[in-house]
Amino acid sequence: xxQHRYQTRLAYLFLMPALVLLAAFSFWPVFYGSYLSFTDxxxxxxxxxxxxxxxxxxxxxxxxxxGLKNSLIFLLVVPLTxxxxxxxxxxxxxxxxxxxxxxAAYYVPVVTTVSVVGIMWGFMFHEQGALNFVLLQLHxxxxxxxxxxxxxxxxxxxxxxxFWRGLGWYMVMYLAALQSLPAEMQEAAILDGANRxxxxxxxxxxxxxxxxxxxxxxxxxxxxxAYQEVDVLxxxxxxxxxxxxxxYAYDQGLKHLKLPRGLxxxxxxxxxxxxxxxxxxxxxxxxxxx
Amino acid sequence: MNLRPAHVLRLFLHYLVLAVIAIVCVFPFWWxxxxxxxxxxxxxxxxxxxxxxxxxxENFSEVFRVIPMWNFLKNSILITVATVIGKLxxxxxxxxxxxxxxxxxxxxxxxxxxxxxxxxSEVNFLVxxxxxxxxxxxxxxxxxxxxxxxxxxSILLLKQAFDEVPQDLLDAARVDGALEWVIFYRIVLPLMTxxxxxxxxxxxxxxxxxxxxxxxxxxxPEDFPLSAGVLYLRGTYGSSTRVxxxxxxxxxxxxxxxxxFTQRFFMRGMDGAVK
Numbered sequence: 001x002x003q004h005r006y007q008t009r010l011a012y013l014f015l016m017p018a019l020v021l022l023a024a025f026s027f028w029p030v031f032y033g034s035y036l037s038f039t040d041x042x043x044x045x046x047x048x049x050x051x052x053x054x055x056x057x058x059x060x061x062x063x064x065x066x067g068l069k070n071s072l073i074f075l076l077v078v079p080l081t082x083x084x085x086x087x088x089x090x091x092x093x094x095x096x097x098x099x100x101x102x103x104a105a106y107y108v109p110v111v112t113t114v115s116v117v118g119i120m121w122g123f124m125f126h127e128q129g130a131l132n133f134v135l136l137q138l139h140x141x142x143x144x145x146x147x148x149x150x151x152x153x154x155x156x157x158x159x160x161x162x163f164w165r166g167l168g169w170y171m172v173m174y175l176a177a178l179q180s181l182p183a184e185m186q187e188a189a190i191l192d193g194a195n196r197x198x199x200x201x202x203x204x205x206x207x208x209x210x211x212x213x214x215x216x217x218x219x220x221x222x223x224x225x226a227y228q229e230v231d232v233l234x235x236x237x238x239x240x241x242x243x244x245x246x247x248y249a250y251d252q253g254l255k256h257l258k259l260p261r262g263l264x265x266x267x268x269x270x271x272x273x274x275x276x277x278x279x280x281x282x283x284x285x286x287x288x289x290x
Numbered sequence: 291m292n293l294r295p296a297h298v299l300r301l302f303l304h305y306l307v308l309a310v311i312a313i314v315c316v317f318p319f320w321w322x323x324x325x326x327x328x329x330x331x332x333x334x335x336x337x338x339x340x341x342x343x344x345x346x347x348e349n350f351s352e353v354f355r356v357i358p359m360w361n362f363l364k365n366s367i368l369i370t371v372a373t374v375i376g377k378l379x380x381x382x383x384x385x386x387x388x389x390x391x392x393x394x395x396x397x398x399x400x401x402x403x404x405x406x407x408x409x410x411s412e413v414n415f416l417v418x419x420x421x422x423x424x425x426x427x428x429x430x431x432x433x434x435x436x437x438x439x440x441x442x443x444s445i446l447l448l449k450q451a452f453d454e455v456p457q458d459l460l461d462a463a464r465v466d467g468a469l470e471w472v473i474f475y476r477i478v479l480p481l482m483t484x485x486x487x488x489x490x491x492x493x494x495x496x497x498x499x500x501x502x503x504x505x506x507x508x509x510x511p512e513d514f515p516l517s518a519g520v521l522y523l524r525g526t527y528g529s530s531t532r533v534x535x536x537x538x539x540x541x542x543x544x545x546x547x548x549x550x551f552t553q554r555f556f557m558r559g560m561d562g563a564v565k
Contacts, residue, residue, distance in 0.1 A: 002392075004392070007392060007393050007470075008393040008394045008395075010387070010391070010393075010470050010471075011387035011391045011393035011396070012387075012393070014383045014384065014386055014387045014474075014553075015383070015384045015387055015388075015399060017383065017384070017440075018381060018403075018440045018445065019384070019402075019403075020331070021380065021436065021439055021440040022403065022406055022440050023379050024421065024436075024441075025414065025418055025421070025437035025440075026406045026409060026411065026414065026440075027406070027409070028415040028417070028421065029411075029416070029418055029421075030409050030411075031412075032417055032420075033417040036417070036420075041424060043420065049413075078548045080503050082335035087313065091304065091307065091308060092308070092407060093521075096301075096304075098303075100553070102309075102312055103553075104549075104550065104553055105315050105316050106311065106312065106315050107549070107553075107556065108315060108319065108546065108549070109315055109554075111495050111499070111545055111546070111549045112319075112499070112542055112546075113499035113500075113501055113517040113545070114499070114501060115501040115517050115520050115521045115541075116515075116517070116520060116538050116541050116542050118521070118522075119322075119520065119524055119534060119535075120318040120319065120321075120322050120538065120539050121318060121320070122332070123322060123325070123531070123535070124318050124321070124523075126334050127334075128334035128335060128336060128338075129338070130317070130321055130338055130340070130550065133336055133337060133338050135337075154368065155437070159533040162542055164314070164315070167311075167315070167383065168315065172337075172556070186431065186547070191332035204555065212409065225412045227412075228502065230523065231502070233357060246412055246413065249413050249415060249416075250416075250502075253413065253416040254416065254506065255420075259333070259416060259420070262413065262416055263413070263416055263417070266410065266412065266413040266416070267410065268409070270410025270412075271307060273410065274408065274410070277408060285450065
């Protein structure tokens with residue numbers, strides 16, 4: 001008994017530093033933050049409870065509503081990224097010469113800091129930049145487009161950058177899953193005379209199902225929470241057309257020092273995300289048990 | 291080797307598609323690099339130059355003149371090293387009892403740690419900034435590093451690694467009367483080196499790349515790490531595009547080199563995540 005108690009005490013001693021840090025910087029922000037979103041908190045004066053005022057203000061605010069709409073439009077990135085990444089994973093899941101270098105190339109955007117991504121794509125999207133030049137040469141467009149300065153285009157340019165950053169990440173996820181699949185099924189199917197296409201749709205895709213669900217869920221959450229790309233590419237402009245919901249939270253909370261307003265916006269996003277996550281998990285479970 | 295024309299054609303198309311996607315992924319880096327080492331003319335003109343012209347390192351020396359590049363580099367290294375060491379020590383300490391010790395409340399603690407993965411964490415920094423103000427850690431690197439030390443993912447990865455250590459080894463040591471602490475760092479930890487390296491490298495990349503939190507918590511731009519400093523460079527009046535490109539290259543170069551040498555660790559981390 002004493003031995004057991006000793007073990008327990010020791011275990012908590014080992015766990016202590018991690019638990020303290022998690023409590024301070026992961027749990028506290030959520031609890032204290034949700035409290036603050038119902039107040040008029042600021043660092044320089046006393047705090048008052050204001051009830052739902054911050055939330056009401058949000059839904060009367062055009063910028064936030066545009067942000068929510070844009071966050072939903074951002075979801076278009078999800079199927080593109082997932083289909084692209086899975087196809088790419090299938091294409092690099094082999095031992096062809098130099099395949100390792102291709103995999104590395106696709107992963108390079110993933111390890112690059114967002115600030116650098118923002119600067120480089122700022123160059124690319126410039127009206128006299130590389131993208132317009134290439135598209136003009138290929139006769140896809142007839143006049144140079146203002147990718148980041150045209151309010152009808154800027155959001156899609158940002159979404160493309162998000163796709164570009166995500167492709168390699170999800171490719172590696174799918175690749176890891178593909179490599180853990182047993183080879184016997186494929187071999188049996190080849191013996192039965194199934195062609196590549198049939199093998200892909202009838203064997204690979206069904207077996208990848210759990211990975212597809214997990215990746216899609218991660219991708220949906222990431223799309224709803226996108227804001228860093230906005231920060232480094234357009235800062236919400238031109239004419240507030242590229243605000244996403246979370247960029248609004250960041251912009252209000254940090255740049256305009258309206259912390260409660262920002263927190264309220266971020267909790268609206270969070271609640272949507274938690275709802276989606278639980279929905280997906282419920283949908284996932286029965287398949288897992290099969 | 292199968293050399294039927296149909297097969298060769300298919301192989302060619304396969305590589306063609308792979309190459310086009312690879313170019314899309316890598317081209318922005320190449321163009322920025324070309325701009326950074328060239329000194330002639332205007333960057334934004336038609337047709338643009340995609341090959342270096344009038345090569346010199348002038349733009350790079352200009353970067354060091356207009357912004358405190360060495361400071362940025364030093365700060366990035368400091369933040370990265372501190373985050374990696376802090377995470378490896380504290381997360382492996384936490385993962386060990388979760389994997390290898392029997393104690394009361396184990397399931398609950400594990401559940402609490404996992405719960406942080408579903409918490410809405412994206413804008414934690416809004417409140418963390420308030421906490422740091424109250425703790426007096428604004429404008430310190432301690433303030434930059436502390437919130438990034440513990441993540442549920444790292445604890446989970448390390449716990450899986452501890453799970454793979456054979457139980458016989460621990461039993462033998464316990465029978466011999468070794469202290470738990472000694473078992474942990476003399477017997478188990480040395481077996482974990484590949485996993486510690488994996489978590490360390492993934493953490494290093496994250497810490498090096500983080501730009502929002504450091505730029506919030508650090509007051510003076512000269513104390514920024516590279517990732518935040520490079521945006522400061524872009525915002526500075528009078529720096530030319532070529533100088534910005536050079537600064538950008540200096541910011542990504544260490545990460546790209548590190549990545550090319552340690553690719554397999556990235557794949558391993560992912561394997562753990564998928565399981």
